[in-house]
Amino acid sequence: MPFCPKCRYEYVEGVEVCPDCGVKLVDELPEEEPPRGKLVPIRRFKSRLYAEMVKDVLDREGIPCFISGDDVGILGMSGFTGTDSVWPATLWGPEDKKDYIENLSTQMLDHI
Ligand SMILES: [Zn+2]
Numbered sequence: 177m178p179f180c181p182k183c184r185y186e187y188v189e190g191v192e193v194c195p196d197c198g199v200k201l202v203d204e205l206p207e208e209e210p211p212r213g214k215l216v217p218i219r220r221f222k223s224r225l226y227a228e229m230v231k232d233v234l235d236r237e238g239i240p241c242f243i244s245g246d247d248v249g250i251l252g253m254s255g256f257t258g259t260d261s262v263w264p265a266t267l268w269g270p271e272d273k274k275d276y277i278e279n280l281s282t283q284m285l286d287h288i
Pocket residue numbers: 180181182183184185194195196197198199
């Protein structure tokens with residue numbers, strides 16, 4: 177069956193151009209868009225709070241990222257009562273945005 181590579185709609189045999197998109201149909205759909213580079217550890221912050229601040233900016237810009245807290249093990253320690261914001265954390269982001277995120281982090285931390 178022919179498919180439209182743009183809207184991924186399936187057409188009956190004989191149709192050659194997608195009436196909606198005006199693109200030539202293909203026999204097989206290409207793979208789903210590949211993820212924008214895999215996420216790698218970009219920078220280690222001495223406080224999770226700083227990592228959260230940078231992540232806020234990245235979230236707003238639509239850059240995928242997450243924070244892996246080194247606090248996971250610490251939280252399991254007996255007698256620990258503080259907040260996790262004072263513990264080191266690592267910010268992860270796309271490999272191709274590494275430089276950008278590092279610069280952003282440096283700029284932001286300069287103002288603290
Ligand atoms: Zn289409």
